[in-house]
Amino acid sequence: MSQMSKIVRTLSNIAFPFIMIFGFYVIAHGHLTPGGGFQGGAVVASGCIMLLVAYGSTWVFEKIKVSRLSVFESLGALGFIGVAFFGLLFGGWFFNNFLVRNGILFNIVPKTGSTAAEFNTAGVLPLMNFAVGVKVIAGLFVIVLVMAYASSLKEWKQ
Amino acid sequence: MNWFELITLHSPPLIVAVPLLTAFLTPLVSKINEIVRNLFVLIMLCITGLLVLILGYDVLTNGIRTYVFGGGAPLPSGMNIPVRIMFEIDSMTIFMVIITIILAIICILYSWSFMKDQDGLDKYYTIILLLVTSIFGMELTGDLFNFFVFLEISCITSCALIAFYVHKKESLDAAFKYIVISSIGALFILFAIGLLYAQYNALNMATIANAIQFTFFDKIVLVLLVTGLAMKSGLAPMHMWLPDAYSSSPASVTFILVGATLAGLYGGLRVIFTIYGNQLLNTGFTFYPGLLIGIIITTLGVLSIFIGVFMALKRSDFKKMIAYTAVAEIGYMFLAIGSYLIGLALSVPDNPQMLVAGTYALKGGLFHILNDALDIGLLFLVAGAVYYATKQTSLNSLGGLARNMKYTTIFFLIGLLAVSGMPPMNGFASKLLIYQSTYQISPILSIIAIICSIMLLAVFVKVFQSIFLGPEIPSLKNVKEVPKSMLAAMALVACIIIFIGLFPNIIIDNLVTPAAEALQNTTSYISTIVGGA
Numbered sequence: 001m002s003q004m005s006k007i008v009r010t011l012s013n014i015a016f017p018f019i020m021i022f023g024f025y026v027i028a029h030g031h032l033t034p035g036g037g038f039q040g041g042a043v044v045a046s047g048c049i050m051l052l053v054a055y056g057s058t059w060v061f062e063k064i065k066v067s068r069l070s071v072f073e074s075l076g077a078l079g080f081i082g083v084a085f086f087g088l089l090f091g092g093w094f095f096n097n098f099l100v101r102n103g104i105l106f107n108i109v110p111k112t113g114s115t116a117a118e119f120n121t122a123g124v125l126p127l128m129n130f131a132v133g134v135k136v137i138a139g140l141f142v143i144v145l146v147m148a149y150a151s152s153l154k155e156w157k158q
Numbered sequence: 159m160n161w162f163e164l165i166t167l168h169s170p171p172l173i174v175a176v177p178l179l180t181a182f183l184t185p186l187v188s189k190i191n192e193i194v195r196n197l198f199v200l201i202m203l204c205i206t207g208l209l210v211l212i213l214g215y216d217v218l219t220n221g222i223r224t225y226v227f228g229g230g231a232p233l234p235s236g237m238n239i240p241v242r243i244m245f246e247i248d249s250m251t252i253f254m255v256i257i258t259i260i261l262a263i264i265c266i267l268y269s270w271s272f273m274k275d276q277d278g279l280d281k282y283y284t285i286i287l288l289l290v291t292s293i294f295g296m297e298l299t300g301d302l303f304n305f306f307v308f309l310e311i312s313c314i315t316s317c318a319l320i321a322f323y324v325h326k327k328e329s330l331d332a333a334f335k336y337i338v339i340s341s342i343g344a345l346f347i348l349f350a351i352g353l354l355y356a357q358y359n360a361l362n363m364a365t366i367a368n369a370i371q372f373t374f375f376d377k378i379v380l381v382l383l384v385t386g387l388a389m390k391s392g393l394a395p396m397h398m399w400l401p402d403a404y405s406s407s408p409a410s411v412t413f414i415l416v417g418a419t420l421a422g423l424y425g426g427l428r429v430i431f432t433i434y435g436n437q438l439l440n441t442g443f444t445f446y447p448g449l450l451i452g453i454i455i456t457t458l459g460v461l462s463i464f465i466g467v468f469m470a471l472k473r474s475d476f477k478k479m480i481a482y483t484a485v486a487e488i489g490y491m492f493l494a495i496g497s498y499l500i501g502l503a504l505s506v507p508d509n510p511q512m513l514v515a516g517t518y519a520l521k522g523g524l525f526h527i528l529n530d531a532l533d534i535g536l537l538f539l540v541a542g543a544v545y546y547a548t549k550q551t552s553l554n555s556l557g558g559l560a561r562n563m564k565y566t567t568i569f570f571l572i573g574l575l576a577v578s579g580m581p582p583m584n585g586f587a588s589k590l591l592i593y594q595s596t597y598q599i600s601p602i603l604s605i606i607a608i609i610c611s612i613m614l615l616a617v618f619v620k621v622f623q624s625i626f627l628g629p630e631i632p633s634l635k636n637v638k639e640v641p642k643s644m645l646a647a648m649a650l651v652a653c654i655i656i657f658i659g660l661f662p663n664i665i666i667d668n669l670v671t672p673a674a675e676a677l678q679n680t681t682s683y684i685s686t687i688v689g690g691a
Contacts, residue, residue, distance in 0.1 A: 070185060077182040081175060087228070094171035095228045 003056035012054040019047035030129035031122040037129040041136025048137070049144045057148040066145055069138045076135025083124050083131065099123035162212075169213040170225040170245040173255065174294050176206045177262075181287035188280035199283050200266050203290070207259045214252040218672055222248045222686045224300065240362045240687060246300030248683060249672035253524065254297045254424045256669070257531050260654070261417040262290045264647045268539060269410040271641035272546055282322065289315040289414060296421045300687070302351050303361045305425065309347065309390070312418050313340040319411045320403045332402035339399045343389035350382035363433055364687040367680065372437045372447070383429045384451070390422030393492055394462035397485045401469070404481035405551075409542020413535045416484070420527055423491060427677060430499070435680030438499065439506060446506070452499025455492050460606055462489030467610045470617045474553045476625065477545075479617060480537045483577060486610060487530040493607065494523025494592045497599045504599075515598035517674065522591030524677075525670045529576070529584045529658065536573040536651045537618075540566055543640045543648065544625060553621065558630040562637045567626045569648045574622055576655050578615035584655050587662035 003009065026033075027040030052060045084095045091098030099106045100123030110118045119126075165172075180202040188195040217223050225245040265286065273279060288311060295308030317340075321333035355361055357376070358369045370376055385396075392400035400419070404412050430438075430451060438448030466486025470479045501516020541551070543566050550556050560567040576583035579590075589611060597604040639645070658665055676683070 074182045074185045078179070081179050081182065084175065085179070088168060088171075093227070093229055094168060094175065094225075097228060 003059060004054050009054050012050050016047055016051060019050070020044060023047060027129055027133040028119070028126065031125040032119075037132025038136050040129075041133040042140060044133070044137045045140035045144075048141050052144065052148060057145075057152045060145070061149070064145070066142060066149075069142045069145070072138040073135055073142065076131050076133070076138060079131030079134065080128055083127050087124065097123040097125070099127075165209070166212055166216045168225075169209045169216075170223070170247055170298055171227065173206055173209050173213065174291055174298060176202060176209070177287045177291045177294065181284045181291065184283045184287065185280045188283070192279070195280065195283065196266075196270050199287065200263070200270075203259070203263050203266055207263060210252075210255050210259045213247065214256060217247050217252050218249060218668070222246065222676075222682060224686060240360075240365060243304050244300045244362060244687070245298045246364065246683070246686065247298060249669075249676040250424075250427070250524075251297050253528070253669050253673040254421065255294060257420065257528055258290065258293050258297065258417045261414055261531060261535065262286075264535070264539075264650055265410050265414045267650070268413065268542070268644055268647035269408075270643040272410055272542060272644055273408065276322075282319075285315050285318050286411075286414060289319065289418060293417050293421045297424055300363050301361050302354065302363055302366065306344065306347055306351055309422075309425070310344055312421065313337065313344055316340070316403075316415060316418055319415070320407045322408055322411060323406070326406065328402070329406040332399070332406040335399045336403045339389055339396065343386040343396075346382045346386035346389075350379040350386070353379050353382075362687065363428065364684045367433045367435060368684045368688045370433065370437060372434075372440050372442070376434075376437075380429070380434055380451075383433075384426055384455075387422050387426040387429065388458070391419050391426065392422075392462075392485055392488050394458050394465055394485070394489065397462060397465065397488075400485055401478055401481035404484060404538070405475065405477035409538050409545070412538045412542075416531050416535055416538075419484075419488070420531060423488070423527065427495065430495075431677040432680055432683055435683075438502060446503040448499045449503035452496045452501075452503060454496070456496030456500065456603065459489045459492030459494075459496055460603065462486060462492065463606065463610045464489075467613045467617070471613065475551050476553055476556075476621050477538075477541050477551050479621060480534065480541055483537070483614060483617065484530075484534045486614065487526070487534060487577070490589070490592060490607065491523045491526050491530065493596065493603065494519045494526065497592075497596045497603065498523070501595075501599055512598070515595045517595075517678070518591055519595035519599070520677065521666065521670050521674045522588050522595060524673050525591060525662075525666060526585075526588040528665070528669075529588045529655075532651055532655050532658075533573055533576040533583075533585055536569060536648060536655065537577060539644070539648050539651065540570040540573060543644055546640055546644070547637045548634055553624045556625045556631070556634070557628040558626070559634065559637065560626040561630060562634075563626075563639050565639060565645055566648070569652050570622060570626065572652045572655060574615075574618040576659070578618060579611045580615070582656070582659050584658035584662065586659065587666075 023040045023044035025040070026035035026043055027037055030036030030040065087096035087098050088094045100121075101107060101109060102123070105120050106123050108118055108121055110121050180199060184195060184199060187198050213223070224247070227243045229242065269282075269286075273282060276282070292308045292311035292315060296305055296312065299305050299308065317333050317337040320336055321329050323329045351361070353375050354366055357373070358366050360366055360369065389396040404415065407415065434447070438451070439446050463486045466482045466484070466489060470482035470486070473479045473482065498516040498520035501512045501519065505513035505516070543563070544556070544559065545551055547563060548556065548559070572583065576585040579585040589607070593604045593607055596607060
């Protein structure tokens with residue numbers, strides 16, 4: 001895929017940071033507001049895919065290696081299952097929420113009613129959301145990259 | 159609490175979690191070395207096998223065991239119904255889990271040399287382990303929605319594995335057919351779970367089984383669940399994906415796919431015997447629901463036997479022949495299960511010997527699950543070995559292989575005798591149970607079963623004669639025996655087959671009878687969660 005016109009590239013440059021911030025917000029607030037690791041990861045990955053479409057696949061292949069992304073994907077899944085194993089080690093049960101109302105960071109009981117969202121609540125849930133987010137970002141981006149690679153193979157043949 | 163009790167307590171989630179962890183560690187480990195990766199996968203599966211043995215010993219001696227994810231109590235903070243995800247393990251589960259771990263370890267051992275020349279092997283091992291995880295999950299879970307999630311994982315991973323030979327159009331075709339049919343089946347199951355949740359506000363199997371009323375919606379749910387799971391397990395009218403998928407995937411993949419199919423069958427058993435177990439003899443109708451289900455399942459089972467055997471007779475591609483035989487073998491299991499349901503319904507007024515016959519049929523059917531997995535699996539492994547050595551699957555271009563491949567020939571002979579139910583092998587024990595018990599339900603069923611079994615022998619004698627015997631073919635003169643890891647895998651299966659064939663009582667008394675009792679005893683499954691603890 002070759003790159004698109006200058007108007008498209010400029011607009012995607014402007015939109016890219018906002019998409020990233022929104023995506024990371026959805027991941028980080030997954031335990032408080034609607035959304036979570038999967039939804040936020042899909043937003044971030046679609047931001048990256050927008051750059052891929054605007055700048056063309058050749059430019060992206062110079063910047064990013066697929067093998068490195070698949071390592072990230074494995075790490076995301078390992079993070080999720082690792083937190084579940086930590087629950088078994090520290091909490092006594094598999095998937096136990098051993099961090100909630102515990103330790104330095106999460107020792108908070110949020111007030112009921114409408115408050116400013118307390119970010120450091122819910123124990124392992126934000127950590128699992130981050131892990132899922134990393135996996136979804138890497139996974140979705142790899143899928144589209146492979147599709148782009150297949151289509152550019154066809155172009156190189158012609 | 160000493161360490162052994164601790165491991166026993168936590169073994170149910172670990173049986174699922176260890177293969178899952180291994181699946182995602184494999185891409186990282188495979189960056190080191192191929193041998194390290196293969197050893198790592200094999201060792202982790204052996205650890206899982208050890209956990210299965212520990213859990214199995216505990217469940218068979220102490221009864222049903224439950225595990226609640228995230229905490230000890232099934233009823234957190236004053237709820238009336240179990241809301242947390244829960245594993246419930248009874249003897250039936252243990253029986254299926256043991257079959258799965260045997261299949262998984264032998265599959266990994268076999269793929270060590272069989273898949274050596276292929277690309278993308280780290281992803282292959284990852285997907286195989288994810289498939290094993292999903293089969294374990296389907297078998298261990300006590301929660302309907304959790305069952306659906308694991309079913310979807312098994313659909314997607316099986317599709318990816320069937321399409322492993324991406325350069326062949328048959329395997330892409332088979333994978334597409336498989337994903338379409340199993341997605342439709344999974345949607346049936348999801349819809350049925352939604353209907354159950356809308357009525358009873360619960361997803362836990364025991365809670366639903368306790369509350370079920372057999373209303374109009376429950377009948378729809380029963381039809382949807384049984385149809386969806388029969389699609390997964392390849393019962394006759396929905397069997398068309400199975401021969402394609404089995405014959406066009408690599409042999410090691412087929413071996414584990416047999417396990418995935420049997421997990422679908424296990425889901426069907428759970429639905430009929432546990433969720434609807436107390437409604438089988440519901441008296442509010444002109445005839446018992448159990449009788450109707452039994453007659454339908456038996457008819458479909460006989461139909462699968464017929465279709466499987468006759469389609470196998472007229473094929474000339476021997477992997478396809480074995481795949482159609484697998485359809486026929488699934489038919490034998492459904493025939494036995496349907497016979498039990500008919501026997502149960504007929505026994506009610508004053509005819510207890512029907513229930514005895516039905517119970518023997520159920521035992522035969524369950525025993526046949528184990529035997530089918532091993533027999534059909536061994537035949538597929540031999541087919542893979544022949545393909546590995548000659549790159550041919552058509553009967554017309556093969557011949558005289560017994561000269562160069564002695565051990566493979568012996569293993570094929572063992573598999574042949576076992577599938578067609580000849581005395582020294584394990585297939586004889588389970589098929590004899592099925593023949594004897596179905597004869598008391600209806601003689602015509604057992605006559606059909608025996609005739610089709612004889613025709614299976616005819617199919618495989620033809621295959622054996624044209625592949626291994628006969629004159630030497632010039633193009634196959636330099637064929638060599640397959641590598642040692644493949645021979646070891648086949649020898650392991652053959653040893654288990656002969657062991658079960660010589661001492662069937664050990665397996666029947668220690669595994670099959672507890673499993674059949676666990677299926678029949680719906681009340682204890684329910685009361686473990688709802689009434690007691």
